[in-house]
Amino acid sequence: MMQYLVAIHHPDDYDPATMEDDAMIEEIHALNREMIDAGVRFFAGGLRTVKEAKSIKRNTEGKILVTDGPFLETKEHIGGFWILDVADLNEALEWGRKATVACRAPVEVRQFH
Structure with missing residues (x-):
């Protein structure tokens, strides 16, 4: 199985x-x-709003900084996710299609190393 x-x-x-x-x-x-x-869900979780995010970065002097907001300024963000144990990409895509319908939102499917 692949994740x-x-x-x-x-x-x-x-x-x-x-x-x-x-x-x-x-x-x-x-x-x-x-x-x-189906025995494929390894983990699932929804995330709080991006406005509640904190970003942690190291500056040029090596000091660690914690700032409010997301790490990247983008027009969209990850709102939740599943980690699935499935046989292959095709099976993961089938679950992704179902997630798109249930969540009424775009979905990204990526394999772990």
Whole structure:
């Protein structure tokens, strides 16, 4: 089995309180149950908003700095993810398709080394 990351991408202004209704939440729970029943879900987690992120960097003097906000200034960010144990990329992509539907958001699928 190989491990794949299936990451959900949200726009920077994504607000779960206003953008996730009960139907969407139930679809995500159903997908999680399906993954568990299939024995492919290794780990799953949703992330808090990007506004709550902290970035840690080392400056040119070697000092470690902690700053508010995401590491990269982008228009979207990872809002949650699954780590799946699956046979191959095709199986990971099938789960990614289901994640796109349940989460109503773009999904990225990448294999771990």
